[in-house]
Amino acid sequence: MIDLAIAYRIYPGVSKTPAVFTKDKFNLSAICLHSFKEALGNLRVKIWALLDDCPDEYEDLFRSHFGEDELEIVHLGRVGNLSTFSLQLDLLTRNTDAELVYFAEDDYFYLPDAIDNMVAFTRANSDVDFVTPYDHPDTYNESSRYEKHRLRVFGGRHWRTATSTCLTFLASRRSLLSAESIFRTYCRGNMDCPIWLSLTQKAGLGDLRVHWHDTFRFKTWIKTWRWGLSQILFGRSYRLWSPLPTLATHMESTCLSPAIDWNAHFEQATSRLEALNRR
Numbered sequence: 001m002i003d004l005a006i007a008y009r010i011y012p013g014v015s016k017t018p019a020v021f022t023k024d025k026f027n028l029s030a031i032c033l034h035s036f037k038e039a040l041g042n043l044r045v046k047i048w049a050l051l052d053d054c055p056d057e058y059e060d061l062f063r064s065h066f067g068e069d070e071l072e073i074v075h076l077g078r079v080g081n082l083s084t085f086s087l088q089l090d091l092l093t094r095n096t097d098a099e100l101v102y103f104a105e106d107d108y109f110y111l112p113d114a115i116d117n118m119v120a121f122t123r124a125n126s127d128v129d130f131v132t133p134y135d136h137p138d139t140y141n142e143s144s145r146y147e148k149h150r151l152r153v154f155g156g157r158h159w160r161t162a163t164s165t166c167l168t169f170l171a172s173r174r175s176l177l178s179a180e181s182i183f184r185t186y187c188r189g190n191m192d193c194p195i196w197l198s199l200t201q202k203a204g205l206g207d208l209r210v211h212w213h214d215t216f217r218f219k220t221w222i223k224t225w226r227w228g229l230s231q232i233l234f235g236r237s238y239r240l241w242s243p244l245p246t247l248a249t250h251m252e253s254t255c256l257s258p259a260i261d262w263n264a265h266f267e268q269a270t271s272r273l274e275a276l277n278r279r
Contacts (some may be wrong), residue, residue: 003043005098007088010106011052019253020266030061031269035109037065041116047071048091053078086187093177105168107251114247118170121154129175129238132165135246135257143213158244164196182231190227193220198228199238
C-alpha cells in the first residue's frame with residue numbers, strides 16, 4: 001500500500017498572468033513541481049503525470065523528481081482541460097493502492113510538507129471528505145462573512161470548513177467514489193464552484209445574503225441548482241476543509257493566498273532553479 005495516489009495534469013501553455021515567469025511555462029512548471037515534491041514530505045506515493053501536448057523536457061522534469069517505481073508518464077495529444085480532469089477521475093477512482101488520492105494542477109506553489117500535513121489531518125479526523133491546500137481569497141469576500149464554518153486546531157494551524165475551492169484537492173477514495181457523478185459534470189460543462197457548493201451546501205444555498213450578493217454569485221447559485229439538483233435534494237453533505245494559514249497558493253497573480261510573503265518564496269525558488277540551470 002502507498003499513502004497517496006496522485007494524478008498531476010500539466011500543459012505547456014501559460015494561462016492568465018502568473019505571479020512569476022509570466023511567459024515561461026516550463027520554468028513556472030519547474031518551480032511548482034519542485035515545491036510539490038517538497039510538499040510530499042516522507043509520503044509514499046504513486047503519481048501519474050498527465051502531459052497534455054507537452055514537449056519531451058516536461059517528461060524529463062518529472063523523472064528528475066520521481067523514481068521509476070512511483071511515476072507513470074501519460075502522454076496526451078492536446079486533449080484539453082475537461083478531458084484531463086476526466087482522466088484524473090478515471091485513474092483515481094480505479095486506484096486501489098491508496099485510501100487517499102490527490103488531484104494536482106500545474107500552477108500551484110506549495111510550502112514544505114504541505115501535503116504531508118493534509119494527509120495527517122485527514123487521517124486524524126473522521127469527518128474529512130476533501131481537503132484543499134489553498135486558503136482562497138474568495139473566502140474573504142464581503143458576502144462570505146454570512147457563511148457558516150467549522151473550525152478546528154490540528155498540527156499547529158487552524159483548519160476551517162470551506163464551501164468551495166478549485167480542482168486541486170485531496171480526497172478520501174470513499175468520498176470521491178460517492179461524489180463521482182457530480183464531479184463528472186465538470187466534463188460536460190459545469191464549473192468547479194457549483195460542484196463544490198452542491199456537495200458542501202444544503203440549507204446554506206438558501207441564504208440569499210451570500211448567493212444573491214452580486215451577479216457572479218447569483219449566476220454560480222443558478223448553476224449549482226441546474227447541475228446539482230439531485231445531489232442537493234438527495235445526496236449527503238460533504239465536508240471540505242481548508243488550512244489557515246494556507247499551505248499552497250494558485251499562481252495567478254490576482255489570486256495569491258493571503259498572509260504569506262509569497263515573493264520571498266518565489267525569489268528563493270527562482271534562485272534555486274537558476275543555480276540548477278547553471279550546472
